Amino acid sequence: MSRLPGVPRNIPRSLARLDGVDALRALAIFFVLMNHVNMRLRLAKVPYTAGLPDQLVSSLVWNGQFGVQIFFAISGFLITSTALRRWGSLSQLNVLDFYKLRFARIAPLLILLLSVLSVLHLAHLKNFIVPAKTGGLGRALLAALTFRVNVLEANRGYLPGNWDILWSLSVEEMFYMFFPLMCRLLKPTVLFIGALAFFVVLGPFGRTVWAHGNGVWEEYSYLGSMDAIALGCLTALLVHRVRFSSAALRTLAVGGAALLTFILSFTIQANKWGLERNGLNMTIIAIGTCMLIIVAAQTGWKIPAIIRPLLRAGEYSYEIYLTHMFVVFTCFEIFLRYGKPLSAVPLLFVSTLVTAVAFGALTARLFSEPMNRFLRQHWGQESATLPLRDDVGRAAVPSTD
Helix, strand or coil: CCCCCCCCCCCCCCCCECHHHHHHHHHHHHHHHHHHHHHHHHHCCCCCCCCCCHHHHHHHHCCHHHHHHHHHHHHHHHHHHHHHHHHCCHHHCCHHHHHHHHHHHHHHHHHHHHHHHHHHHHCCCCCCCCCHHHCHHHHHHHHHHCCCHHHHHHHHCCCCHHHHCHHHHHHHHHHHHHHHHHHHHCCCHHHHHHHHHHHHHHHHHHHCHHHCCCHHHHHHCCHHHHHHHHHHHHHHHHHHHCCCCHHHHHHHHHHHHHHHHHHHHCHHHHHHCCCCCCCHHHHHHHHHHHHHHHHHHHHCCCCCHHHHHHHHHHHCHHHHHHHHHHHHHHHHHHHHHCCCCHHHHHHHHHHHHHHHHHHHHHHHHHHHHHHHHHHHHHCCCCECCECCCCCCCECCCCCCC
16 A cells, blocks of 8 residues: 555554544534434424423433534544644645545545435435425535535525535535645644634634524534634644643543533523523533543543443444434334324434434445545555544544553
């Protein structure tokens, strides 16, 4: 196999997954899945939350947007730390190779998904028909392939569930279109850091005043989501340059956990304080996520063996995210055919979670990983020193095991 241009020859072969990062992604995908099952139940007018405390309901089934924000922060960290490992410094990043590797990881499953969704739309299958008011199938495909699903929905209304989830991929990939150019052009590094900090500052404005009252754009805008990605990038640079003391890491762990707990578990109080109105709740959860990422990267924390299987949800989060609506619709249709029994709602949530994770893992093993490997080898981008999935979940530091 040929070696990636610019990859240092002394990179260790032993690269471990970061349990802490995979745990955060598992938490994020949990909230996304819970939110989407909840939405189906609400649309079907199933009163399953009657009698439950409002905060409990909010914490369990209304945190999907926070879950995506966690994903964004982790994504920025992993992409930047991987670039540092591959090329030694961001200024040496090979722009074309970056795009090739990103395409190999993201495009195969995305193209397969769009193909399947197109067939289901043409077959007029319930829950998969792109409405004419949004521009029909052609406009939806164009928006997905040009990473403008969020723009389309803000202007024309929501797409069906399997299409709607692509708004986050639109934000993420638009950021990474410019990321390598920023790495090469913004020298010295302080200029690159300044640009990332600028994205962080703009985030709350993108979610509030610049959304001009458009509810979709408040959640789906580019600037309103890129602050978390930028914070993840800054975290990777910090981890690369600074070794924190044990006391500092303990402080970061407690502080990060406290921020996540507050935003995820006390949303009503946070809203009373105006954090959502000012767009700061998303910033806070991204900061908390990044604090925990630092701890995970520099301590090599390992999750207890008894719950280690739960990390599969984090390891295959991309595949789970892109395919989970198929599972949500299928499980919910079964629930409807049995008469929407309230007693079966917990089973609906659990079965959807388990099946979505299994289906995502199967999709990764049978399709996206083999395609990723094939494209990397075809383009000469495979390297024995770099794992196949390092851009989506490998440690930014060598294993010390």
